[in-house]
Amino acid sequence: MLLAARNVLKACLLFGLFVAGLTALGWWLGGFGLASVFFVVALLMAATLHWYGPRIVLASLGARELLLAEAPALHTTVERLATRAGVPRPRLFLLEDGHPRAFAVGRGTSAAGIALSQGLLGMAPPAELEGVLGHHLARIRHRDVVVETPVIVLAGWLVEASRIGGWLERTLLFVLAPVAAGLVHALLSPRRIFAADGAAAQICDSPHALADALIRLEQAMELVSFQASAVTEPLYTVNPFEPEGLAAMFSTHPVIGERVQRLRALDPDWREKLRAA
Secondary structure, eight states, X not given: OHHHHHHHHHHHHHHHHHHHHHHHHHHHHHHHHHHHHHHHHHHHHHHHHHHHHHHHHHHHTTEEEOOTTTOHHHXXXXXXXXXXXXXXXXXXXXXXXXXXXXXXXXXXXXXEEEEEEHHHHHHSOHHHHHHHHHHHHHHHHTTHHHHHHHHHHHHHHHHHHGGGGGGGHHHHHHHHHHHHHHHHHHHOOTHHHHHHHHHHHHHTTOSHHHHHHHHHHHHHHXXXXXXXXXXXXXXXXXXXXXXXXXXXXXXXXXXXXXXXXXXXXXXXXXXXXXXXX
């Protein structure tokens, strides 16, 4: 509950600063009259960001809704895990490419979705897939998605704004990209990933499904090429980008080895159990 409350507070702070910042810009440019206009526009933009943010992210990454008839077993698995996590069953979306990855978006626990790639569905064994689903259900339960979704959209807007600069594009990107990255790091801590990993271990009754999935995803990233906006890095189960250039600025994930080590530590006798089996 504390994590959820903290994330809701962060989201409120984000929207408040967004509205206040645009209003202040209007005051600076044209006094009270223009500030009033900017205030109304900022409120409308904030409402759009909150309400349509998940759709914007899903559309930008090419996700489509995965219907129940297409994957009934997967929907059943998600419903079972969602019940264990104590959240409503999220909608499922499909990324039609071979790179194994997953992410969650939403406005809250009752308006959330999980996107899975065809690569992940084709590669991960059932237990590891449940570990990945448990991780993202935990992020929904903790309301991480309430902060992550609007932050990603705002940061994306800032980075894309540099493209209108023509010959000034490089200069604008040099200025706006660090601002966007600073916004991401100010609101999205790596600790949220550790918290979701721990909760996923409880949801799945074992830490090893997710630990094995993390190892598999790390190995698969070296084999399958991937292209997307680096701003979306905080959404994924693991960081799918090479840690260089713009992608390095938006990296919020802890090292996979440390995540696996923490998960294994939740069951310190796992090696003995493996030998006995």
